[in-house]
Amino acid sequence: MARSAVAIIRSLPAWLTAALVLALTLGTLLAVALRAEVGRGLSAGDWSAIRFTVLQAAASAIASVILAIPVARALARRQFRGRGALVMLLGAPFILPVIVAVLGLLAVFGRGGLLNAGLLALGVAPISIYGAGGVVLAHVFFNLPLAVRLILQGWLSIPAERFRLAAQLNAPIWRVLELPMLARHAPGALLVIFLICLTSFAVALTLGGGPRATTVELAIWQAIRFDFDLGRAALLACVQFALCAMAALVAWRITPLNGFGSGLDRTVARWDQSRWDWVWLLLVTLFLVLPLAMILWRGVPSLPDLGPDIYRAAGRSVLVALAATTLTLAGALALSLRGGVLVALVGSLPLAASALVMGTGLFLLVFPFVNPVTVALPVTVGVNAVMAMPFALRLLSPAVADIRSDYGPLAANLALGSWATLRLVILPRLRKPLSFAAGLTMALSIGDLGVVALFATPAQETLPLAMYRLMGAYRMDAAAGAAVLLLFMALGAFWICDSRGQGDADAG
DSSP, rough: HHHHHHHHHHHHHHHHHHHHIIIIIHHHHHHHHOOOOOOOOHHHHHHHHHHHHHHHHHHHHHHHHHHHHHHHHHHOOOOOOOHHHHHHHHHHHSSHHHHHHHHHHHHHTTSSSSHHHHHHHOOOOOOOSSSSSHHHHHHHHHHHHHHHHHHHHHHHHSSSHHHHHHHTTTOOHHIIIHHHHHHHHHHHHHHHHHHHHHTTTHHHHHHHHSSSHHHHHOOOHHHHHHOOOOHHHHHHHHHHHHHHHHHHHHHHHHOOOOOOOOOOOOOOOOOOOOOOOHHHHHHHHHHHHHHHHHHEHHHHHGGGGOOHHHHHHHHHHHHHHHHHHHHHHHHHHHHHHHHHHHHHHHHHOOOHSSSHHHHHHEEEEEEEEEEEEGGGHHHHHHHHHHHHHHHHHHHHHHHHHHHHHHHHHHHHHOOHHHHIIIIIHHHHHTTHHHHHHHHHHHHHHHHHHHHHHOOOOOTTTTTHHHHHHHHHHTTTTHHHHHHHHHHHHHHHHHHHHHHOOOOOOOOO
């Protein structure tokens, strides 16, 4: 009986974490389902938002994957100085604050951007980035690097011996090796990006809008902030959850089939290189670097002119990120130590959820009792922590399983207790994945413009929301300065946390 009680106490953090995730996913879904006015049905505008949500996500995913294929192929068959830095650059948009990237894209493709300046110099009518085209462009900016990384892994999974055999047989590499690989890896990348684009609220908020470019999440925000139509917001939240759940289920079921077998891990010497490889690599580098360079060029001179309200908003962003990171790491560690079905459950539910759906449910739950504005920051902390949980679990769970497999018998022979094993064996060897998970959660939370947009007023706004208000007021210089500050904060937080994980387990 005593041992049973101790086991329950040790499992308590994992169960509390699971309860928090269930409350913020299924619990908020139940709240919006009970409040949804199903009888009134969906209006023509709601159906238009649903169509646009699905179509822009499909277009963004297809464009990202199609463009990623030649870039990934070029990286797979080219070895050059700076290749590692370019591959690292492909991971930067994932932790880049969305609102910062949008401002950079406006500096290049916006009404007064570089592209339109060039078109006007040539006597060509300028283009508009706002609307469906701008939403898809921004999504490609964020997800093209992800697609390249996913598909590049497929190319690198083909053993060098297969290429040598194809050369000896004079077989067409594209048909016998590369197309079968793409048939296995491209659908998974397509569905993952489609799911990400379904829940991209900040992009639609800044570049969409209007009857023809409104997503479901943007319609939810408008229903609460402008119309205060909670019944319609709840109904749309149910629709959004259904879309995300279906996409997540299909993405989970689409897994790569058996690969090409194992090889001897030799370096792949490709003889089918093309001059177009350099063209694709140059284009993707310019596409990723130019918006960030424009942000720095326009924003750095404006940093000294930022007002105290911007720095107060930055301080709130840091506090929210620290609290969310603490919750995420504590919960993910507890779940990884507990293992079993809880890890699978908590690791999958947030992927099918949406921050705006959670926010809508929490708004409905707290509204009868307190002013939602008063709980804006705690709600943001909870939602950010839950949304980052799957990423932290993906990093920690395999590492904990490996440590237990390698050192568990030794710890048992030495009669180390659970806490001693955690402190002396597990935590030192989790230093790298814990630090990376912390950096990732910090960066994502600092740059988040999601549920805080539902609750916060200027007195509670975080830096991304303050930056959005500056852009809405056409104070673009001040917005550029805030963007530089936000960019330094997000990348700096990631670097500080991740650098703590460098070194071996014996480091102090």
